[in-house]
Amino acid sequence: MKIDLTGRKALITGGARGIGAAIAADLASCGAELLLLDREAEALQATVAELSGGGAAVRALVADITDPAATLAAVQAETAQSGPYLILVHNAGITRDNLLMRMTQEEWDLVMKVNLQPLFWLTKELVREMMRERWGRIIAISSVTGLMGNPGQTNYAATKAAVTGFVKSLAREVGSRGITVNAVAPGFIRTPMTEKLQGEQIDRLKDAIALRRLGEAQDIAHAVAFLASEQAAYVTGHVLNVSGGLYM
Numbered sequence: 001m002k003i004d005l006t007g008r009k010a011l012i013t014g015g016a017r018g019i020g021a022a023i024a025a026d027l028a029s030c031g032a033e034l035l036l037l038d039r040e041a042e043a044l045q046a047t048v049a050e051l052s053g054g055g056a057a058v059r060a061l062v063a064d065i066t067d068p069a070a071t072l073a074a075v076q077a078e079t080a081q082s083g084p085y086l087i088l089v090h091n092a093g094i095t096r097d098n099l100l101m102r103m104t105q106e107e108w109d110l111v112m113k114v115n116l117q118p119l120f121w122l123t124k125e126l127v128r129e130m131m132r133e134r135w136g137r138i139i140a141i142s143s144v145t146g147l148m149g150n151p152g153q154t155n156y157a158a159t160k161a162a163v164t165g166f167v168k169s170l171a172r173e174v175g176s177r178g179i180t181v182n183a184v185a186p187g188f189i190r191t192p193m194t195e196k197l198q199g200e201q202i203d204r205l206k207d208a209i210a211l212r213r214l215g216e217a218q219d220i221a222h223a224v225a226f227l228a229s230e231q232a233a234y235v236t237g238h239v240l241n242v243s244g245g246l247y248m
């Protein structure tokens with residue numbers, strides 16, 4: 001089975017590094033044209049240059065998704081130029097961990113703005129064209145934290161649990177148009193987001209993971225490539241847990 005995304009265009013949020021960059025590399029290797037959205041121009045350009053060097057068709061969109069109006073305007077300008085994006089991967093995500101008693105309104109709000117709210121306004125923007133084309137793939141990167149909870153992460157877990165309700169509901173709304181809506185829920189993956197974890201913390205984590213190792217960004221990217229493919233045409237409203245057995 002070979003995944004072929006030739007002729008497909010994918011927009012990936014948070015595509016400059018970590019899991020987003022790995023998803024970009026995988027989708028590009030399957031032939032997709034990419035638009036990588038991220039907020040830091042330098043990191044984004046470096047990733048785009050690397051992928052382009054390998055022969056991929058990749059464009060960069062510098063935008064901060066905490067500003068929906070500016071981001072939407074930039075996405076609209078981009079699609080006017082390069083055509084619609086029928087694959088959307090909302091991968092950008094942040095943590096602002098704190099015990100609930102100490103959590104500030106700002107910490108709560110920012111995590112909502114980055115992790116959850118773009119799923120509403122960005123999907124709404126792109127799904128119209130997917131409906132017209134009678135084909136589309138909407139993939140959200142969730143987290144096992146949204147499935148099992150984690151102390152200190154009420155804000156983060158709330159956004160990731162909300163993803164489940166979102167994909168299941170939208171999948172029912174748009175399924176008749178050939179559009180699938182799914183999520184991937186990673187466990188602990190080695191990326192800049194998790195690099196703060198220390199040796200002993202990592203050992204304890206490994207004990208809780210059936211496969212006894214942290215995941216790699218590629219483990220998530222392969223799952224996303226599958227969900228974007230023709231082969232996954234009959235998979236919708238699903239949250240695919242890719243956690244090495246941390247959660248089951």
Ligand code: NDP
Nearest residue numbers: 014018019038039064065091092093143186188189191193
């Ligand atoms: P990283 O922090 O490594 O990468 C996230 C990317 O999103 C960064 O490039 C970041 O930019 C970008 N981003 C953050 N905020 C914004 C914003 N306001 N506007 C535009 N871009 C933004 O995270 P990971 O690769 O580890 O995580 C990717 C996804 O996977 C997230 O949704 C995360 O919740 C999820 N996940 C990750 C796990 C892990 O173990 N790593 C586990 C479970 C889920 P910048 O560098 O400037 O912050």
